[in-house]
Amino acid sequence: MTSTATPRTDPALLDALREDLAAAPFGVDEVHERLGDLAARALGREQVLPARRAVAGATDPLGVLIGCFGLGLPTSADDLAGALPRTGVTGAVALGIVEPHGAHVVATCDLRPYGDDAGHAWWVASDPTEHARTEPLPVDHVLGIGGASSTLASWTPRAQVPRALDVGTGCGVQALHLSTHADSVVATDLSRRALGYAAFNAALNRVDWDLRAGSFLEPVAGEAFDLVVSNPPFVITPRAEGVPLYEYRDGGAAGDAVVEALTKGVGAHLAPGGIAQLLGTWETVAGQDWRERLGEWIAASGLDAWVVQRDVQDPAEYAELWSRDGGHLPGTPGHEALVGAWLDDFAARGVEQIGFGIITLHRPTTQRAPFVDLVEVSGPVASPMGPTIAAGLAARDRLAALDDDELLDRPWRCADDVTTETHAAPGATDPNVIVLRQGGGLARSVRLDTLDAALVSVCDGELTARQALTAISALLDVPTGEALAAGAGLVRRLAADGLLLPG
Numbered sequence: 060m061t062s063t064a065t066p067r068t069d070p071a072l073l074d075a076l077r078e079d080l081a082a083a084p085f086g087v088d089e090v091h092e093r094l095g096d097l098a099a100r101a102l103g104r105e106q107v108l109p110a111r112r113a114v115a116g117a118t119d120p121l122g123v124l125i126g127c128f129g130l131g132l133p134t135s136a137d138d139l140a141g142a143l144p145r146t147g148v149t150g151a152v153a154l155g156i157v158e159p160h161g162a163h164v165v166a167t168c169d170l171r172p173y174g175d176d177a178g179h180a181w182w183v184a185s186d187p188t189e190h191a192r193t194e195p196l197p198v199d200h201v202l203g204i205g206g207a208s209s210t211l212a213s214w215t216p217r218a219q220v221p222r223a224l225d226v227g228t229g230c231g232v233q234a235l236h237l238s239t240h241a242d243s244v245v246a247t248d249l250s251r252r253a254l255g256y257a258a259f260n261a262a263l264n265r266v267d268w269d270l271r272a273g274s275f276l277e278p279v280a281g282e283a284f285d286l287v288v289s290n291p292p293f294v295i296t297p298r299a300e301g302v303p304l305y306e307y308r309d310g311g312a313a314g315d316a317v318v319e320a321l322t323k324g325v326g327a328h329l330a331p332g333g334i335a336q337l338l339g340t341w342e343t344v345a346g347q348d349w350r351e352r353l354g355e356w357i358a359a360s361g362l363d364a365w366v367v368q369r370d371v372q373d374p375a376e377y378a379e380l381w382s383r384d385g386g387h388l389p390g391t392p393g394h395e396a397l398v399g400a401w402l403d404d405f406a407a408r409g410v411e412q413i414g415f416g417i418i419t420l421h422r423p424t425t426q427r428a429p430f431v432d433l434v435e436v437s438g439p440v441a442s443p444m445g446p447t448i449a450a451g452l453a454a455r456d457r458l459a460a461l462d463d464d465e466l467l468d469r470p471w472r473c474a475d476d477v478t479t480e481t482h483a484a485p486g487a488t489d490p491n492v493i494v495l496r497q498g499g500g501l502a503r504s505v506r507l508d509t510l511d512a513a514l515v516s517v518c519d520g521e522l523t524a525r526q527a528l529t530a531i532s533a534l535l536d537v538p539t540g541e542a543l544a545a546g547a548g549l550v551r552r553l554a555a556d557g558l559l560l561p562g
């Protein structure tokens with residue numbers, strides 16, 4: 060099954076639609092308020108019933124727009140005319156965002172308000188979601204804003220840059236964010252329908268993107284960018300009879316080859332100082348550490364790399380998650396066969412675990428050895444994470460240029476969001492566990508030994524690390540050379556994640 064045409068970009072009708080949506084006002088906060096906390100939270104979990112009840116019988120413009128474009132409910136043509144007075148039903152039909160059905164209209168797309176933490180407000184059209192359909196999604200479905208879109212948007216650094224690239228733009232959600240801090244935005248996708256939605260959303264939101272059709276980086280051959288973002292079609296999908304190859308999640312290769320190719324290949328398109336921010340999954344076989352696999356990809360890229368693994372699943376968990384995606388729910392025909400296909404696929408490659416995370420790559424501006432930092436952080440982190448990524452890259456860049464002697468000859472101080480936590484056995488006076496905790500960023504917690512704890516306690520921005528460690532080694536009766544080596548390692552780790560700052 061394939062889908063219908065994507066909405067059209069008639070400039071006069073889009074002007075009218077924009078004014079109507081603004082007048083409703085069809086905004087993120089307004090929709091939340093109109094639905095109420097309960098229904099809005101339920102909708103966030105893709106449970107539509109409370110929201111349907113909240114707008115049942117609504118004739119106010121906001122309620123009508125939520126029902127028609129957010130929930131896919133058949134809407135009286137008169138009510139839509141009231142909600143879109145400048146566009147009119149005829150205009151909405153001409154734009155291709157609704158289809159007439161007698162005295163009613165039905166939306167052909169999902170259209171919703173969207174915004175960022177900096178106060179930018181947009182509207183985003185994409186294909187109707189699963190809950191607005193009665194059948195599984197067609198393979199050329201164009202995804203709206205999902206959890207992965209939001210993760211990538213949150214983790215992307217937002218410094219002003221001359222040229223940015225969004226690979227696999229879909230409806231253009233990342234490109235909207237890029238438009239706020241890039242002088243020019245190129246966005247690619249293999250799917251013509253995705254590019255149709257991206258063109259509509261760019262025109263509706265009055266932003267200008269260079270949209271290019273083609274696979275991954277092919278449309279930008281020979282070009283370099285200051286920032287590349289990609290929420291690629293990274294879902295590991297069995298190439299087996301009956302398993303739908305959804306364009307939005309399958310990049311046309313087995314296993315994790317899509318993410319591997321992007322990680323290895325994106326460096327050719329990064330200007331000096333350029334950053335690539337990618338989402339990805341990676342498989343590991345028995346006895347393999349994920350860092351080994353990622354390490355190979357990164358070595359081939361020749362770039363600085365900082366990868367944060369956020370989640371790990373076993374093949375059964377992965378199969379359960381992705382076999383139901385697209386509307387193939389447990390209990391529907393073929394669901395068990397889908398789960399089986401995923402399990403067979405992983406078994407054929409001996410895969411034991413599938414990791415998910417955020418890959419940050421960086422092209423250094425100087426001829427130094429690249430840094431590689433591969434970490435696991437599964438708990439809550441700051442939101443947005445972009446500022447942490449920007450600060451962490453800058454810190455790693457500085458640290459990579461310092462040898463241990465240079466590092467030790469500087470003063471360091473603890474960041475304001477850092478605290479220590481001590482634990483002692485019942486009845487004991489001295490702590491046997493000391494943990495350094497970061498309040499923001501990656502919310503790191505680092506277990507300290509006595510020497511570490513002593514060093515951190517005197518990092519006041521005045522004493523150099525060498526002075527501090529020399530004194531501590533005498534106090535603790537540890538050879539100075541050993542204390543300096545251990546202290547340099549600790550300072551490097553803490554400074555990379557922003558727990559220690561230059562004094």
Ligand SMILES: C[S@@+](CC[C@H](N)C(=O)[O-])C[C@H]1O[C@@H](n2cnc3c(N)ncnc32)[C@H](O)[C@@H]1O
Nearest residue numbers: 208227228229248249250274275290292306307
């Ligand atoms: C997970 S969606 C991401 C959409 C959007 N960028 C976001 O963040 O929500 C992946 C996108 O990659 C596109 N895609 C699939 N195969 C591709 C390929 N070979 N080259 C470029 N894009 C591809 C899909 O059409 C889809 O729009």
